[in-house]
Amino acid sequence: xxxxxxxxxxxxxxxxxxxxxxxxxxxxxxxxxxxxxxxxxxxxxxxxxxxxxxxxxxxxxxxxxxxxxxxxxxxxxxxxxxxxxxxxxxxxxxxxxxxxxxxxxxxxxxxxxxxxxxxxxxxxxxxxxxxxxxxxxxxxxxxxxxxxxxxxxxxxxxxxxxxxxxxxxxxxxxxxxxxxxxxxxxxx
Ligand code: AMP
Numbered sequence: 001x002x003x004x005x006x007x008x009x010x011x012x013x014x015x016x017x018x019x020x021x022x023x024x025x026x027x028x029x030x031x032x033x034x035x036x037x038x039x040x041x042x043x044x045x046x047x048x049x050x051x052x053x054x055x056x057x058x059x060x061x062x063x064x065x066x067x068x069x070x071x072x073x074x075x076x077x078x079x080x081x082x083x084x085x086x087x088x089x090x091x092x093x094x095x096x097x098x099x100x101x102x103x104x105x106x107x108x109x110x111x112x113x114x115x116x117x118x119x120x121x122x123x124x125x126x127x128x129x130x131x132x133x134x135x136x137x138x139x140x141x142x143x144x145x146x147x148x149x150x151x152x153x154x155x156x157x158x159x160x161x162x163x164x165x166x167x168x169x170x171x172x173x174x175x176x177x178x179x180x181x182x183x184x185x186x187x188x
Pocket of ligand 1: 064107
């Protein structure tokens with residue numbers, strides 16, 4: 001994978017681990033030679049992620065809406081910053097520019113992006129791996145719900161399989177790498 005899109009909170013969250021794990025995955029991305037694609041914000045975990053990748057010499061592409069840019073919420077020191085007119089365009093561009101997606105702890109925006117990207121895979125708009133980094137069990141209730149939905153036959157095994165869940169960024173990235181390469185083989 002050459003680029004990964006990370007979805008994460010525009011807030012910092014309540015536990016120090018949320019920030020620590022964000023910094024950890026930022027460094028891992030740089031050492032793995034992967035470029036970061038993200039929402040282009042300077043606030044909360046988003047800002048910390050971009051700052052850490054940049055500090056370690058990595059490449060960061062941000063995609064932000066005109067509205068958020070006008071509200072002075074964009075990170076202005078990124079390698080590339082694209083300003084787009086709508087959330088719809090932003091997510092479409094995030095999907096195009098990335099070889100995989102990882103959701104870190106976050107709120108509504110993170111969940112909305114995660115579900116749109118996941119549903120796009122259901123609709124065969126892409127076949128890229130999606131990861132859920134379950135820092136400090138933040139996503140346990142969502143994972144329970146995913147399993148519940150699957151047991152109730154609203155979520156197929158195939159749709160469930162596209163999401164990789166792990167507490168450790170390194171393991172998560174390696175699972176996603178395997179999915180990506182397997183998929184590449186199929187395409188050849
Ligand atoms: P949330 O999880 O609600 O904090 O929203 C974070 C996600 O939504 C990020 O992945 C961004 O793409 C988007 N987002 C929400 N608020 C902002 C903001 N102030 N600046 C940039 N992106 C944001």
